Amino acid sequence: xxxxxxxxxxxxKFWYAxxxxxxxxADGIIHEAELDYLILALHFLNLKDQARIKQILKLPTDLxxxxxxxxxxxxxxxxxxxxxxxxxxxxxxxxSVKEQSKLTHIRIWFRFNHQxxxxxxxxxxxxxxxxxxxxxxxxxSNQA
Numbered sequence: 596x597x598x599x600x601x602x603x604x605x606x607x608k609f610w611y612a613x614x615x616x617x618x619x620x621a622d623g624i625i626h627e628a629e630l631d632y633l634i635l636a637l638h639f640l641n642l643k644d645q646a647r648i649k650q651i652l653k654l655p656t657d658l659x660x661x662x663x664x665x666x667x668x669x670x671x672x673x674x675x676x677x678x679x680x681x682x683x684x685x686x687x688x689x690x691s692v693k694e695q696s697k698l699t700h701i702r703i704w705f706r707f708n709h710q711x712x713x714x715x716x717x718x719x720x721x722x723x724x725x726x727x728x729x730x731x732x733x734x735x736s737n738q739a
Contacts, residue, residue, distance in 0.1 A: 621697035
């Protein structure tokens with residue numbers, strides 16, 4: 596499920612970047628893997644917005660500008676955005692309660708129907724379990 600950011604307008608791109616930062620900051624700790632993901636993800640922003648996001652990353656509080664979802668995003672876009680946010684949250688292989696709460700809040704905010712909400716919750720749990728299994732395989736391979 597590819598998120599075609601190149602089709603987003605500037606407002607949608609900046610809003611998405613703010614969401615990424617919001618999830619990265621959810622647990623109060625910015626892990627290197629999360630920061631690496633963000634740096635790679637910021638390529639879609641113009642230089643001015645990249646600088647703004649880097650400043651926002653330094654803020655100790657939650658992010659301004661996330662009160663509304665930009666117009667023109669479809670439910671499919673929001674599902675793809677949500678799944679990308681999950682991948683960011685588990686990039687450090689630590690899925691904190693604060694990150695889980697943030698993602699739950701985002702799912703509710705995106706107003707998915709009940710079935711989609713349940714499916715996304717299950718998918719989130721499954722993807723985290725797979726990440727844990729991957730890390731165990733890697734740990735075991737280092738011991739062999």
